Amino acid sequence: PVHTVLTAAFLSTHTETVNIKIVNGNGVPVRTYVRNANVGSNTWTFDLTTLVPGVYSFVVQSPHQLASAVFIKI
Numbered sequence: 226p227v228h229t230v231l232t233a234a235f236l237s238t239h240t241e242t243v244n245i246k247i248v249n250g251n252g253v254p255v256r257t258y259v260r261n262a263n264v265g266s267n268t269w270t271f272d273l274t275t276l277v278p279g280v281y282s283f284v285v286q287s288p289h290q291l292a293s294a295v296f297i298k299i
Contacts, residue, residue, distance in 0.1 A: 226299045231271045231283070237262040239289045247273075248282040255281070262287070273298060 235243075240263050247256040255276065260269055262285075276298045284293045 226297045227273055228299060229272065229274045231273050231296065233269050233271065233283060233285075233294075235262060235267045235269070235285055235292060237264055237267055237290065239287070240264050241287050241289065243285050243287040243290065245269075246282075246284045246286070247271075247276075248284060250280045262290075 233245075237243075241261075243260055243262045245258040245260060246254045249255050256271070256273075258269075258271065260267070278298050280295060280297055282293055282295055285291070
């Protein structure tokens with residue numbers, strides 16, 4: 226569960242820019258971010274204080290990679 230800050234760990238196979246979307250339970254993107262990923266482990270934090278409680282998907286996408294996870298904002 227996430228109260229205010231989401232910490233995401235992403236294992237990248239490429240050094241490249243990735244697009245990150247947080248999508249609500251209805252499939253609507255509610256946040257978008259752009260981050261630089263390096264080969265190997267990457268850790269990012271996101272302030273989600275203003276998100277309403279619910280179930281969300283966290284999606285990381287680039288031309289070479291796609292990863293997603295589900296989290297609950299309480």
